[in-house]
Amino acid sequence: MSNEDWGLRESYTFDRNTIHEIQRAANTGLYRIRGWGAKRPLPTFDDLVFLGASASRYPLEGYRESCNTAVTLGTRYAKKPIELKIPITIAGMSFGSLSANAKEALGRGASEVGTSTTTGDGGMTQEERGHSSQLVYQYLPSRYGMNPDDLRKADAIEIVVGQGAKPGGGGMLLGQKITERVAEMRNLPEGIDQRSACRHPDWTGPDDLEIKIQELREITAWEKPIYVKVGAARPFYDTTLAVKAGADVVVVDGMQGGTAATQDVFIEHVGIPTLAAVREAVRALQEIDMHRKVQLVVAGGIRSGADVAKALAMGADAVSIGTAALIAIGDNDPEYEDDYRKIGSAAGFYEDFQAGNDPAGITTQDPELAKRLDPVKGGHRLANYLRVLTLEAQTLARANGKSDVRSLEPEDMAALTIEAAAMAGVPLAGTGWIPGQNG
Amino acid sequence: MAANTSFDLEEITVRQANQALQEADAGSFTVANPKGVHALVCGLDAPLEVSIDGHVGYYCAGMNKQAEVNVDGNAGTGLAENMMSGKVHVTGNASQSAAATAHGGLLVIDGNASARCGISLKGADIVVKGNVGHMSAFMAQTGNLVVLGDAGDALGDSIYEVRLYVRGKVASLGADCIEKDMKQEHHDQLRALLDAAGCEGVETSEFKRYGSARKLYSFNVDNVDAY
Ligand SMILES: Cc1cc2nc3c(=O)[nH]c(=O)nc-3n(C[C@H](O)[C@H](O)[C@H](O)COP(=O)(O)O)c2cc1C
Numbered sequence: 001m002s003n004e005d006w007g008l009r010e011s012y013t014f015d016r017n018t019i020h021e022i023q024r025a026a027n028t029g030l031y032r033i034r035g036w037g038a039k040r041p042l043p044t045f046d047d048l049v050f051l052g053a054s055a056s057r058y059p060l061e062g063y064r065e066s067c068n069t070a071v072t073l074g075t076r077y078a079k080k081p082i083e084l085k086i087p088i089t090i091a092g093m094s095f096g097s098l099s100a101n102a103k104e105a106l107g108r109g110a111s112e113v114g115t116s117t118t119t120g121d122g123g124m125t126q127e128e129r130g131h132s133s134q135l136v137y138q139y140l141p142s143r144y145g146m147n148p149d150d151l152r153k154a155d156a157i158e159i160v161v162g163q164g165a166k167p168g169g170g171g172m173l174l175g176q177k178i179t180e181r182v183a184e185m186r187n188l189p190e191g192i193d194q195r196s197a198c199r200h201p202d203w204t205g206p207d208d209l210e211i212k213i214q215e216l217r218e219i220t221a222w223e224k225p226i227y228v229k230v231g232a233a234r235p236f237y238d239t240t241l242a243v244k245a246g247a248d249v250v251v252v253d254g255m256q257g258g259t260a261a262t263q264d265v266f267i268e269h270v271g272i273p274t275l276a277a278v279r280e281a282v283r284a285l286q287e288i289d290m291h292r293k294v295q296l297v298v299a300g301g302i303r304s305g306a307d308v309a310k311a312l313a314m315g316a317d318a319v320s321i322g323t324a325a326l327i328a329i330g331d332n333d334p335e336y337e338d339d340y341r342k343i344g345s346a347a348g349f350y351e352d353f354q355a356g357n358d359p360a361g362i363t364t365q366d367p368e369l370a371k372r373l374d375p376v377k378g379g380h381r382l383a384n385y386l387r388v389l390t391l392e393a394q395t396l397a398r399a400n401g402k403s404d405v406r407s408l409e410p411e412d413m414a415a416l417t418i419e420a421a422a423m424a425g426v427p428l429a430g431t432g433w434i435p436g437q438n439g
Numbered sequence: 440m441a442a443n444t445s446f447d448l449e450e451i452t453v454r455q456a457n458q459a460l461q462e463a464d465a466g467s468f469t470v471a472n473p474k475g476v477h478a479l480v481c482g483l484d485a486p487l488e489v490s491i492d493g494h495v496g497y498y499c500a501g502m503n504k505q506a507e508v509n510v511d512g513n514a515g516t517g518l519a520e521n522m523m524s525g526k527v528h529v530t531g532n533a534s535q536s537a538a539a540t541a542h543g544g545l546l547v548i549d550g551n552a553s554a555r556c557g558i559s560l561k562g563a564d565i566v567v568k569g570n571v572g573h574m575s576a577f578m579a580q581t582g583n584l585v586v587l588g589d590a591g592d593a594l595g596d597s598i599y600e601v602r603l604y605v606r607g608k609v610a611s612l613g614a615d616c617i618e619k620d621m622k623q624e625h626h627d628q629l630r631a632l633l634d635a636a637g638c639e640g641v642e643t644s645e646f647k648r649y650g651s652a653r654k655l656y657s658f659n660v661d662n663v664d665a666y
Binding site for chain 2: 193214
């Protein structure tokens with residue numbers, strides 16, 4: 001791999017990352033814990049392309065002919081569904097893993113463009129409730145900070161079964177991030193490592209989940225949409241079971257999905273890619289005739305309007321973003337290059353969300369670092385970014401002749417790889433071939 | 440609403456009963472014919488007195504605040520889960536995960552409680568007059584669990600600052616849970632809990648106290664055998 005010296009040959013099997021990890025493991029005796037999501041190459045939405053208009057399909061005029069982006073989530077049972085202006089929501093990220101300023105920035109940005117944001121493991125803070133016009137309250141195994149008043153203050157409830165970065169894994173907030181405020185919200189001593197449970201304490205399995213959903217509806221007068229979030233493990237069955245249990249919305253988070261702190265081995269080796277998960281979730285909804293009746297939100301590695309449009313074309317109703325939203329408010333900003341270097345990282349590579357020393361002041365509880373993030377500016381940057389995603393998705397929808405982004409369909413796409421064709425269930429470009437379906 | 444209002448679940452739905460109780464700001468109520476229904480009297484938030492005549496299903500009195508709920512019968516999974524305050528009393532037995540994640544208030548079970556009683560407890564007090572099942576007080580954070588009978592396997596596994604008082608035998612202690620001294624403050628606290636639960640004639644000297652060894656509070660590779 002050396003550019004200058006062809007005498008040096010990097011091993012494919014033992015590349016520099018691999019060698020470094022073996023050395024690190026040998027030195028510390030600990031597995032690696034980090035934030036971010038899977039970093040290795042995976043099949044993604046980039047492996048799909050839109051076909052665009054042609055003689056048989058005519059396009060819509062950009063900037064002139066309207067292309068709807070609004071979507072309503074929770075139409076199945078909730079008396080008060082969530083009305084979003086754009087089909088891109090902000091995923092659940094805990095206060096504790098993120099600073100209060102970061103939560104505020106996410107709330108401000110989402111509200112500016114008419115979409116929702118989500119609490120996380122650790123409960124609801126005033127900052128995010130106050131600055132989020134629509135706030136989804138996560139109901140997690142740890143139940144940190146869980147109380148009926150906040151539940152009622154929320155606009156929707158998301159029962160977290162799992163997360164794409166770690167389906168089957170609990171959470172971990174390392175002691176350095178457990179300040180007095182975080183400790184108090186979680187009813188735990190300050191400064192100790194906090195594990196978040198991997199299973200719910202009072203239900204196991206889909207039959208119990210149905211009763212749990214009933215209880216949450218009873219406590220909130222059947223007003224609020226109930227989402228069920230699953231990591232992409234067995235999306236066909238998980239989606240079917242979530243619907244059977246009474247979910248209004250199913251959230252499927254692929255293996256690329258971000259995390260605040262998880263074992264690297266879990267992030268990189270458990271779960272299936274978002275691309276594969278969407279198809280399975282949509283197939284489940286179609287088979288039980290619940291597609292569009294129960295809304296599907298897809299997350300995990302969404303970066304651009306193209307990703308948004310492709311997820312919708314595959315049958316999702318909306319997407320949810322975590323990592324990209326953090327980048328938009330200032331994560332990995334080159335402005336802090338020197339500080340990243342000081343902690344052994346670099347802008348563009350920083351992933352140690354667990355460490356609490358984030359130079360950009362986002363994944364930290366250190367008051368001095370947290371001050372670096374201006375929630376108003378951060379919020380505005382997020383709003384800008386969400387507008388770009390929306391414009392891009394509209395551009396692609398119009399190019400395919402669609403006056404609503406959700407009218408995009410698998411028939412509008414082709415796959416660039418055989419893997420993507422098989423996973424997404426769209427034909428390999430230039431052929432009619434969908435591996436596994438027609439030969 | 441007038442005092443002593445009664446609801447009959449053969450005549451009205453759980454939703455109607457819950458709604459009436461959730462909207463009431465005072466008074467005493469009886470609920471007849473519960474027949475094991477789920478999510479009964481959950482989400483209350485007023486100083487009500489509610490008596491339920493019969494067995495209840497899952498999540499009875501879930502997230503209770505202020506109310507005093509009496510169940511004359513047995514209770515299903517997740518009794519008084521995430522209770523914030525008030526008091527819940529069951530004359531019979533309770534199934535799994537009683538008072539799971541409860542933040543406050545008092546749960547009294549006259550009979551036995553099944554597995555995972557007080558799991559992830561976050562501040563509430565529990566008094567079980569019979570036995571508790573395995574993995575009770577698993578990952579429990581703060582609060583107190585008093586057991587007059589025996590405790591099943593892996594009591595207090597991975598607990599934080601919860602205090603466990605057990606009168607009978609403990610089948611086994613879970614990871615990081617150890618027996619601790621009963622000091623005067625513990626006798627005093629236990630006495631108060633026993634009195635609140637109406638346990639006359641039970642001496643605090645009959646109990647042993649268990650709590651966290653605090654060895655797993657920070658992840659350390661030397662403890663890897665315990666994980
Ligand atoms: C810093 C951080 C904290 C997170 N905290 C939570 C959480 O508390 N609960 C949860 O369900 N998911 C959590 N997630 C996962 C996100 O909700 C979401 O599923 C994921 O970020 C989506 O993938 P993306 O980051 O590629 O957009 C977190 C992600 C990040 C990056």
